[in-house]
Amino acid sequence: MSLSSTGLLYDRTEETDRQFASERSARNAWVVLPGDLVVNPMWLFGGAIGVNDRRGAVSPDYRVYRLSSRLEPRFVHHMLRSSPYRDQYRLYMRAETTFDRRITRDAFDEMPLAVPPLPTQRRRSVGSGHGGEDPGRDGLQRAGTCPRATTRARCRAGL
Numbered sequence: 001m002s003l004s005s006t007g008l009l010y011d012r013t014e015e016t017d018r019q020f021a022s023e024r025s026a027r028n029a030w031v032v033l034p035g036d037l038v039v040n041p042m043w044l045f046g047g048a049i050g051v052n053d054r055r056g057a058v059s060p061d062y063r064v065y066r067l068s069s070r071l072e073p074r075f076v077h078h079m080l081r082s083s084p085y086r087d088q089y090r091l092y093m094r095a096e097t098t099f100d101r102r103i104t105r106d107a108f109d110e111m112p113l114a115v116p117p118l119p120t121q122r123r124r125s126v127g128s129g130h131g132g133e134d135p136g137r138d139g140l141q142r143a144g145t146c147p148r149a150t151t152r153a154r155c156r157a158g159l
Contacts (some may be wrong), residue, residue: 009049074125
């Protein structure tokens with residue numbers, strides 16, 4: 001699947017994509033589940049970030065995060081696509097050329113998340129408003145992070 005600048009994941013077809021994954025890239029693809037946050041670090045400032053609504057696989061260049069139960073997926077989707085966050089992503093870019101616009105994992109992981117209590121998130125999840133206190137990064141867990149005893153392949157398979 002590919003992540004659009006509207007924050008939606010879609011199946012790759014000949015009609016939608018000019019470039020397809022190599023066999024090696026396909027073997028290393030990340031499995032995404034409904035409710036996962038998917039980030040394309042090369043087009044983050046352009047809006048390629050969103051909460052997924054179905055099971056599939058994405059490029060190993062993408063980043064996939066599992067949301068904790070303390071986060072309302074639709075709220076997170078709208079918050080991280082909002083103008084203040086997009087402005088923040090631009091601050092982390094070196095330039096707007098193909099390779100220099102990538103947001104590093106460390107830069108993204110260190111960004112504060114202003115998250116209100118869950119009932120407020122649920123009320124605001126229809127729109128794009130956000131605000132509140134920063135609970136730290138513990139609300140997002142990298143989906144690609146597996147215990148050492150677990151192989152990368154089992155992690156990608158969601159096992």
